[in-house]
Amino acid sequence: MQTKILTEFVTDPQQHRIETAVSRGAYQAWEKVVREIAPDDLIELVKKSGIRGRGGAGFPAGVKWGFVPRQSPKPKYLCCNADESEPGTCKDRVLLENDPHRVIEGMAICSFAIESHQAFVYIRGEFVLAARRMQAAIDEAYQRGYLGKNIFGSGYDLDMVVHRGGGAYICGEETALLNSLEGDRGVTRIRPPFPAVEGLYGCPTVVNNVETLSALPSIVNRGADWWAQLGTEKSTGTKLFSLSGHVKRPGNYEVEMGYSLKNLIYEKGGGILDDKKLKVVIPGGSSTPMLTPDKIDTPLDFESVVTAGSMLGSGAVIVIHEETCIVWVTELLAHFYAHESCGKCTPCREGTQWMYEILRRIEHGRGTMEDIDTLLDLADNIEGNTICPLGDAAAVPVISSIKQFRDEYIYHIEHKKCLVKSDFRLR
Amino acid sequence: MILSPQAREKIVAAAKQYPQVKSAILPALHVANEEHGYVSDQMYREIADLLDLKCVDVAAAASFYTYFPKAPRGRYYIQVCRNISCALLGARHLSTYLQEKLGLKELGETTPDNLFTVVEVECLGSCTTAPMMQINDDYYENLTKEKVDQIIADLKSRAPGR
Amino acid sequence: MADFEITIDGQQVPVTKGQTVLEAAQAVGIEIPHFCWHRHLVPVGACRICLVEIEKFPKLQPACATVAGEGMVVHTDSPQVIKARQGVLEFLLANHPLDCPTCDQGGECELQDVAFKYGLDYSRHQEPKHRFLVGPESTFDDLRIGPEIIRSQNRCIHCYRCVRLVNEAFMEDDLGAYQRGCHTEIKPPPGGEIRNLYSGNLVQNCPVGALTSSDWRYQVRVWLTKQAQVICPHCPDGCNLKLWTYHNRILRATAAGNDFVNDGFICDVGRYGYQFATSPDRIKQPMIRKAGELVEATWTEALEYIKSQTNTLKSKLSGSGFFGLVGESSTNEEIYAFGRLLRRVIGTNNIDHRLGRKRKLSLGRQVVERGIGSDTIEYADIEKADVILVIGSDLHAENPITALRVKKAIRQHGARLILANPRPTPLGIRAAQVEVIYKPATEVMFLLGLIAALISEAGKKPEAIDLEASPIEEFRSKHESSGQAAAICGVAAATLEKIAATLSNAENIVILTGREVEQHPYRDSIYLAIGNLQSLCRSACFAPMPTDSNSRGASLFGAEPDLLPGGVSVDDKAGYEDTWKGPISEMVGKDTIGILDAIAEDEIECGFIFNTDPIRVFPDGNQVKSILEGLKLLVVIDSFMNDTARIADVILPLSSSLETEGTVVNWEGRLQYSQAAIAPLFESKPGCEIIELLADHLGVKFNQPTPTDVYREMIQFLNGEMPAQTQAIGREGVLIKSTEKKAVPDLADIKYTPYSEDNQYPFVLLVGNADHHRGTLSEKNDSLMKFTSEPFVGINAAEADKLIVANGDLVRVESRYGKVVGKVTILKGFADGQVLVPDNFIELCPNLLMGRQEKVDLVKLTKM
Ligand SMILES: Cc1cc2nc3c(=O)[nH]c(=O)nc-3n(C[C@H](O)[C@H](O)[C@H](O)COP(=O)(O)O)c2cc1C
Ligand code: SF4
Numbered sequence A: 001m002q003t004k005i006l007t008e009f010v011t012d013p014q015q016h017r018i019e020t021a022v023s024r025g026a027y028q029a030w031e032k033v034v035r036e037i038a039p040d041d042l043i044e045l046v047k048k049s050g051i052r053g054r055g056g057a058g059f060p061a062g063v064k065w066g067f068v069p070r071q072s073p074k075p076k077y078l079c080c081n082a083d084e085s086e087p088g089t090c091k092d093r094v095l096l097e098n099d100p101h102r103v104i105e106g107m108a109i110c111s112f113a114i115e116s117h118q119a120f121v122y123i124r125g126e127f128v129l130a131a132r133r134m135q136a137a138i139d140e141a142y143q144r145g146y147l148g149k150n151i152f153g154s155g156y157d158l159d160m161v162v163h164r165g166g167g168a169y170i171c172g173e174e175t176a177l178l179n180s181l182e183g184d185r186g187v188t189r190i191r192p193p194f195p196a197v198e199g200l201y202g203c204p205t206v207v208n209n210v211e212t213l214s215a216l217p218s219i220v221n222r223g224a225d226w227w228a229q230l231g232t233e234k235s236t237g238t239k240l241f242s243l244s245g246h247v248k249r250p251g252n253y254e255v256e257m258g259y260s261l262k263n264l265i266y267e268k269g270g271g272i273l274d275d276k277k278l279k280v281v282i283p284g285g286s287s288t289p290m291l292t293p294d295k296i297d298t299p300l301d302f303e304s305v306v307t308a309g310s311m312l313g314s315g316a317v318i319v320i321h322e323e324t325c326i327v328w329v330t331e332l333l334a335h336f337y338a339h340e341s342c343g344k345c346t347p348c349r350e351g352t353q354w355m356y357e358i359l360r361r362i363e364h365g366r367g368t369m370e371d372i373d374t375l376l377d378l379a380d381n382i383e384g385n386t387i388c389p390l391g392d393a394a395a396v397p398v399i400s401s402i403k404q405f406r407d408e409y410i411y412h413i414e415h416k417k418c419l420v421k422s423d424f425r426l427r
Numbered sequence B: 001m002i003l004s005p006q007a008r009e010k011i012v013a014a015a016k017q018y019p020q021v022k023s024a025i026l027p028a029l030h031v032a033n034e035e036h037g038y039v040s041d042q043m044y045r046e047i048a049d050l051l052d053l054k055c056v057d058v059a060a061a062a063s064f065y066t067y068f069p070k071a072p073r074g075r076y077y078i079q080v081c082r083n084i085s086c087a088l089l090g091a092r093h094l095s096t097y098l099q100e101k102l103g104l105k106e107l108g109e110t111t112p113d114n115l116f117t118v119v120e121v122e123c124l125g126s127c128t129t130a131p132m133m134q135i136n137d138d139y140y141e142n143l144t145k146e147k148v149d150q151i152i153a154d155l156k157s158r159a160p161g162r
Numbered sequence C: 001m002a003d004f005e006i007t008i009d010g011q012q013v014p015v016t017k018g019q020t021v022l023e024a025a026q027a028v029g030i031e032i033p034h035f036c037w038h039r040h041l042v043p044v045g046a047c048r049i050c051l052v053e054i055e056k057f058p059k060l061q062p063a064c065a066t067v068a069g070e071g072m073v074v075h076t077d078s079p080q081v082i083k084a085r086q087g088v089l090e091f092l093l094a095n096h097p098l099d100c101p102t103c104d105q106g107g108e109c110e111l112q113d114v115a116f117k118y119g120l121d122y123s124r125h126q127e128p129k130h131r132f133l134v135g136p137e138s139t140f141d142d143l144r145i146g147p148e149i150i151r152s153q154n155r156c157i158h159c160y161r162c163v164r165l166v167n168e169a170f171m172e173d174d175l176g177a178y179q180r181g182c183h184t185e186i187k188p189p190p191g192g193e194i195r196n197l198y199s200g201n202l203v204q205n206c207p208v209g210a211l212t213s214s215d216w217r218y219q220v221r222v223w224l225t226k227q228a229q230v231i232c233p234h235c236p237d238g239c240n241l242k243l244w245t246y247h248n249r250i251l252r253a254t255a256a257g258n259d260f261v262n263d264g265f266i267c268d269v270g271r272y273g274y275q276f277a278t279s280p281d282r283i284k285q286p287m288i289r290k291a292g293e294l295v296e297a298t299w300t301e302a303l304e305y306i307k308s309q310t311n312t313l314k315s316k317l318s319g320s321g322f323f324g325l326v327g328e329s330s331t332n333e334e335i336y337a338f339g340r341l342l343r344r345v346i347g348t349n350n351i352d353h354r355l356g357r358k359r360k361l362s363l364g365r366q367v368v369e370r371g372i373g374s375d376t377i378e379y380a381d382i383e384k385a386d387v388i389l390v391i392g393s394d395l396h397a398e399n400p401i402t403a404l405r406v407k408k409a410i411r412q413h414g415a416r417l418i419l420a421n422p423r424p425t426p427l428g429i430r431a432a433q434v435e436v437i438y439k440p441a442t443e444v445m446f447l448l449g450l451i452a453a454l455i456s457e458a459g460k461k462p463e464a465i466d467l468e469a470s471p472i473e474e475f476r477s478k479h480e481s482s483g484q485a486a487a488i489c490g491v492a493a494a495t496l497e498k499i500a501a502t503l504s505n506a507e508n509i510v511i512l513t514g515r516e517v518e519q520h521p522y523r524d525s526i527y528l529a530i531g532n533l534q535s536l537c538r539s540a541c542f543a544p545m546p547t548d549s550n551s552r553g554a555s556l557f558g559a560e561p562d563l564l565p566g567g568v569s570v571d572d573k574a575g576y577e578d579t580w581k582g583p584i585s586e587m588v589g590k591d592t593i594g595i596l597d598a599i600a601e602d603e604i605e606c607g608f609i610f611n612t613d614p615i616r617v618f619p620d621g622n623q624v625k626s627i628l629e630g631l632k633l634l635v636v637i638d639s640f641m642n643d644t645a646r647i648a649d650v651i652l653p654l655s656s657s658l659e660t661e662g663t664v665v666n667w668e669g670r671l672q673y674s675q676a677a678i679a680p681l682f683e684s685k686p687g688c689e690i691i692e693l694l695a696d697h698l699g700v701k702f703n704q705p706t707p708t709d710v711y712r713e714m715i716q717f718l719n720g721e722m723p724a725q726t727q728a729i730g731r732e733g734v735l736i737k738s739t740e741k742k743a744v745p746d747l748a749d750i751k752y753t754p755y756s757e758d759n760q761y762p763f764v765l766l767v768g769n770a771d772h773h774r775g776t777l778s779e780k781n782d783s784l785m786k787f788t789s790e791p792f793v794g795i796n797a798a799e800a801d802k803l804i805v806a807n808g809d810l811v812r813v814e815s816r817y818g819k820v821v822g823k824v825t826i827l828k829g830f831a832d833g834q835v836l837v838p839d840n841f842i843e844l845c846p847n848l849l850m851g852r853q854e855k856v857d858l859v860k861l862t863k864m
């Protein structure tokens, strides 16, 4: 079952134009919100829908909005997190490029709920097309009066700014995103204070993922109950999964929460590439623990994936077949985290690099048996001890690969080479 | 003055969008990068002067990000995604293929005609269309050898003076 | 005062609201290691060494950044904490060079200390260490990033204290963190250096040997040194320095922690300004002029010579034919003893110290009666102020540490700084909410304009001003003319209104004035205007910043012609005659100006000049010189060969302030004790000993050759309790409160007299400090000379164009009194018709251009 809600129109090359989008109902929810719904009721509505953040942590969106101190005399801000850089994840780009008006409408609805008059969309620097499309769409929305001053004659003003990142995964982390948006280096901040209380420029700020916000127009149009009955009890609605790696039909698939991993890979994805055997699945982006084939029936919702020993994360399902060396995979990911650590806190700055170096050594046949336990211990010394979850994210693939494939590590060290050589040709 | 009057205008206009001018550092770096293909110390200084910011803030922020080369690169800046989804589908071979094809000894080098620079980068957020690369602003996806040949040939023929 | 308690390691610990777990633990002596935390900086929780376990928290928390909450139960040494801490330490050491044997920080390295306590003695890190190289061929990573600072990036533990200090505490812009991840490095901006006035503090606060200073590195292991606590002799801020010595050599100065005064920081002038002790200008032994030449002599010869000459002169002249001048960087004991020598032994009250004030040495009766400027203000008051109004002061250069307190007030609770000067100053660029540039010598008009604006503000918002206490009508009548003030002082009326609005909303105003006011011929009018302004504000206190490090001590301890120690009039001399066991003159003495006039009139023929150089500092230096040359006997007691010493008949070598103990009084009126860091160099002797020798040779023995002896006698003339021993003066020092402020008799009438312009001399002369200099002592330090520009003559670009000169071209600056030559420096934001000349360089003494009678110094510039 594929329920296309957010992605209903993304394949239409005209959808990014406002005429097309409006002809398909864009900004109706926005008008309804501005004309009919009070901010508090809007927050209630979103709480009732049960929608949880799609950026990785799965925090209920309505609850987060509720933390914004409404009495505060300071301005409030919304930042739409479009920094999408977690390896395996490419669902937000689809929305930004192909249905920008949905993203804008979602941002507008959230801004109204938290009584913000300025919203930013932080788009990763490399997404040039996405930034252009979003800017053009915002300009169109201004022209039609959906943004700007006195929207729908209600007296409510809203400005929207496209802010392009500069190539730094960490800027997807919400506090780093705020620093980056303020013009500082994109290093993280300690919490508390949480952004909802003290965020951008020290003012209350909500940070939400593109997909989270994009769901809002549909929720407003069709009701919280409608959304809540999609998916599972605690993971409501639909979710975009970026299916990549060794599958026959990689792609972004929108399915209801709770859809089975097996069906995603074998039905949507057409099965494993070259009909090889599945070795492992990373279900939620590179920072989530790997799942072995025995977990293939796991339903894709926040709770079930946790029960299976991993996390739903950003919904990036990376499929890896039997001819892949796990040490090689882990080294690749470790390199990524070392490269992307902001460098502010010690365990992450030093630990990610160190782990990468050990893995590189093992992969190149220069590992020792002690290295395995050192890696586990280093990962343990990082996990939970850093300012932001990037440290945890870096520790996870190391821990999970060693726990599940220790034999392969041992083979590697003893034979100074891979058990299976990952040599993937360009086709 | 390296930055053109148009670029300066864009930067000043960008700054007006934000409650605090400092936020315009990234937009300004993008403007400079679009105009020159790199951002130098001198440009940091010009941006700082233009926006009445501290030069150290501009330079330190710029150095944090990977998107702004400090020195000129080839006309076509090819970034090959090296991360997991692409690597599973041959990204390693993609970059060596490009390297050989363009006669580059190492990644990061520029061809003698100053047309191409090839580097490997982390995940570019196009994992479902792996392997892929970015050339300047554009994404090239689901790459095969033939596609790469075609793309390079097109770019060469598009280059001015040819 | 505790608001509640938390439990740390089973101990009940009191907590005040807002305190962090780390601070609460520290207060009761529970040690939690920390690197990135710094008491002056916002916690960033970056290094993670301070992680602690807090019950009910899912993860370990950084103690430095976790605000203590009621009922928290904290464990600082649970197995989980120890593991995390060792983990962090292992990470920090992984790429650390471990070059402790050759690292200058050894013995005072915070990383070493923590490793010593928690570390493992082996490392699991097998990988090649990550190296930052500073050049393609470098094997070392030493990189000079400032005139005195060397960076070894490999040792850096990324605590970011340095960058945060520069940003937050100093509000400067010459250091940043670059790159990211493990490649993060600390660097000045492209093409720049760390040159801010507080740069040495970065070295001192770097926990490891990543930042070292070139004066100290590779000289000696720190544990072999001795340390002395000294009060900085360079400015009246009174910073506490720790001088580190080895075999009677001073190797470095650091800030000694004194929260009452310098709050853990010092400026670079203090930090590197110890090198004067061994300057080539030092006078090494006594000298006597023989056949027109100064020749070396023994102490005995010199003293005997003075004795015989003085006796001859004394038989001819009465005491009134003698005078004494004393420098304001001398200790209280020296000043007191010197005054006693003149009054009791020589028999004259012709004594003065106020050379730095230039023209109007004494305050007028109107000001004194009203007690204007005698409010007691402490550093802590600045920190608490919500508005700080600074008039006529380049506070950054004149009082660098006071300027830091102002910045602290700004960053901690958003205090607003209003700066009013005839030229832009560094503090204005960095921290001022409003920076006002008034036309030279129009301070009074600026103030009158402000008062007028305040009055109309009061009309708008009557609650803003206590109308009962300040009869607005009377104010109006006194300030009628202030309507045109804006036009005269060149400050926009709107700006005056903006400042007035800020002032009228303020609860706590601190007003400070600096050198521009202190040396102003119209100082009285300015003070009176400030007095009137004060009575319009809810709560405003005012302190004029004195010119030199111990100016306040000099007036307190009797170096003025009309006042005896303790500020008692010479009429009330009885008590002093008792103590000094002999008569003193009842005639009010002459001040510096009177003395010079009297020498010119041959009424005075013999003088003693102690630790000051009137030819270099007093207006019309050329004339001062020719007058002093007319003396029959000039005895100079000084540490350095200077213009005045060069014309002396006898020179006695004085130990420098670092070689003698004693007390001094800073601008707050805080009396502090300064140790001797090293034994007297060369054949010099400490001031008190020299004065005792002189007194003895001139006929009176006090038997007080040491500062301790003098101190014991001296303090009886001060009001209030004083510790009987110098050793008993604590860190806090003793705040000498001024006499109770008298009730304002009435509002003062204020006169503003414009100066008359002169076509021949079209420029107004402004005097300031060159970078990293203050006064004339700083010139004698090699380190400071590395920071500074050459002696310069500053004008704006328009004036430079008119003169057809560019940066670096030579110009002659000339007045009716003299001329100097210097290189042009073009200054930004500087007004037309003004020229700035620093007074820190012997090559370019602006006092040569000044006239003693002038209201404003006018000069002309000629291209050379
Ligand atoms: C290292 C790191 C990278 C992240 N990158 C992204 C990202 O690219 N996009 C995103 O939406 N959230 C990202 N997040 C999660 C955000 O911090 C934040 O939780 C999210 O934007 C909140 O939005 P949501 O509640 O709608 O999911 C990242 C988190 C971490 C720790
Ligand atoms: S140089 Fe020193 S003070 Fe600066 S970040 Fe490194 S260790 Fe900290």
Ligand code: FES
Residues within 6 Å of the ligand: C033, C034, C035, C036, C037, C044, C045, C046, C047, C048, C049, C050, C051, C062, C063, C064, C065
């Ligand atoms: S001292 Fe607490 S994290 Fe550094």
